[in-house]
Amino acid sequence: MTASRKPASLTATQEAPVPHIAFIGGGNMASAIIGGLAKHGVSPANLTVVEPFEASRDALRAQFNVGAIPQADTSLENADLVVWAVKPQNLREAAGQAGPFCKDALHLSVAAGIRSDSLAQWLGTQRIVRAMPNTPALVGLGQTGLFARSGVSDNDKAWVEWLVANMGQFLWVGEEAQLDAVTAVSGSGPAYVFYFIEAMEKAAIEMGMSPDHAKQLAIGTFVGASQLAQSAQEPVSVLRERVTSKGGTTHAAITAMQSAQVSALFQDAIKAAQARAQVLGDEFGKND
Ligand SMILES: NC(=O)c1ccc[n+]([C@@H]2O[C@H](COP(=O)([O-])OP(=O)(O)OC[C@H]3O[C@@H](n4cnc5c(N)ncnc54)[C@H](OP(=O)(O)O)[C@@H]3O)[C@@H](O)[C@H]2O)c1
Structure with missing residues (x-):
């Protein structure tokens, strides 16, 4: 690739030469x-x-x-x-x-x-x-x-x-070591989201909903809340507090999660993924 080449915009009509x-x-x-x-x-x-x-x-x-x-x-x-x-x-x-x-x-x-x-x-x-x-x-x-x-x-x-x-x-x-954190957060992250979607689906089904309805509500809630978080100016903690009025239904669920220390356990889980990424890096890089 020569220094004179410039990345083209991602359109069908590229003017700059595309690399092989x-x-x-x-x-x-x-x-x-x-x-x-x-x-x-x-x-x-x-x-x-x-x-x-x-x-x-x-x-x-x-x-x-x-x-x-x-x-x-x-x-x-x-x-x-x-x-x-x-x-x-x-x-x-x-x-x-x-x-x-x-x-x-x-x-x-x-x-x-x-x-x-x-x-x-x-x-x-x-x-x-x-x-x-x-x-x-x-x-x-x-x-x-x-x-x-x-x-x-x-x-x-x-x-x-x-x-x-x-x-x-x-x-x-x-720093290259930060890629282990990227691996732990976003690389492995889709599995965490799937895990929580599965839990929401299971809870919905236990409450008598059909699997189809459970799936729609669980996945749709993740998609909707994620898009809301992405478009909002406020931090996600503010968005969460806004839908958690004291004594209400969301408050009951968040209180149950807090007393089970779900957030701390989840953070530990992400750190376990980071530690595993470091170990795998050592193993794959061995020269024998
Ligand atoms: N999938 C993900 O979400 C994801 C996310 C982050 C990073 N990655 C990384 O992306 C890489 C690819 O993942 P993937 O999911 O695309 O894997 P994949 O679907 O298994 O594709 C790898 C392909 O490489 C072929 N291959 C094996 N040895 C080869 C060789 N010597 N020369 C040329 N081709 C060879 C394999 O053929 P055979 O089946 O015949 O062995 C297979 O078709 C992995 O290193 C993974 O860590 C993947």
């Missing part, structure tokens, strides 16, 4: 990113996917008309940007296979837990950005934390932003 992007791994995450690029008019001719599983290659070709190859080859030498989207336990092997073909590219890894030190060692470059997305990226509503190594230029960062903006919102962290 290679995806190593063509699963859920790669599909989410490719889907976003396709939606914004990026030509499939700019994309190549390395995906060993034939059915996944067929699905990618059928859905996005992208070139999908079973293993890394010299066609990757054209890649300006390489997106590493394999499972963490496969990344080292994949880097050994594909890395030698794309030494001069900018690298973006979405693999959870793999530290950029390990990536730099495996790929032999400092032009590496680590990203921690989450599953709502599949519907364009993701949260992605980003960390750039020292070899990443402002122009490189702009290209990464151009790419991840397809998946929703993003933010840069200054």
Whole structure:
């Protein structure tokens, strides 16, 4: 990628040249990113996917008309940007296979837990950005934390932003260790929301509602309250207090949660996820 290139706005009529992007791994995450690029008019001719599983290659070709190859080859030498989207336990092997073909590219890894030190060692470059997305990226509503190594230029960062903006919102962290917190909060976060939705559904069903009604009320309440929180000027604590009049129904529920210390337990749970992210980073980065 040359310094003169500028990230284009995400419209179907791009004036700036779009980089050639290679995806190593063509699963859920790669599909989410490719889907976003396709939606914004990026030509499939700019994309190549390395995906060993034939059915996944067929699905990618059928859905996005992208070139999908079973293993890394010299066609990757054209890649300006390489997106590493394999499972963490496969990344080292994949880097050994594909890395030698794309030494001069900018690298973006979405693999959870793999530290950029390990990536730099495996790929032999400092032009590496680590990203921690989450599953709502599949519907364009993701949260992605980003960390750039020292070899990443402002122009490189702009290209990464151009790419991840397809998946929703993003933010840069200054210290790589903060990606463990991003992992614990937003990376694992959708599961926490699903957990609470499940609990609301169970309670509704126990109170005699049909599963369909329970599902609608639980999910709809999360969607509605989240949108209200996002559009409101006030902090969420104020929004909560506003619907918690003393002696009322919400007050009864919040009081029960406070006496069970649900908030403190939930915060501990998020810290457990952060600690696990640190351990996994250590394990995946081992050199033996
Ligand atoms: N899904 C999420 O919400 C999410 C969120 C944050 C981060 N991530 C990260 O994103 C990465 C990808 O996750 P995913 O959910 O997209 O996984 P996935 O659906 O399993 O996709 C990974 C793909 O990579 C392929 N692959 C394995 N070894 C390969 C190799 N050597 N070269 C090329 N391709 C290879 C796999 O093929 P086979 O099936 O044949 O092995 C699979 O199709 C993971 O590291 C994960 O930590 C995912």
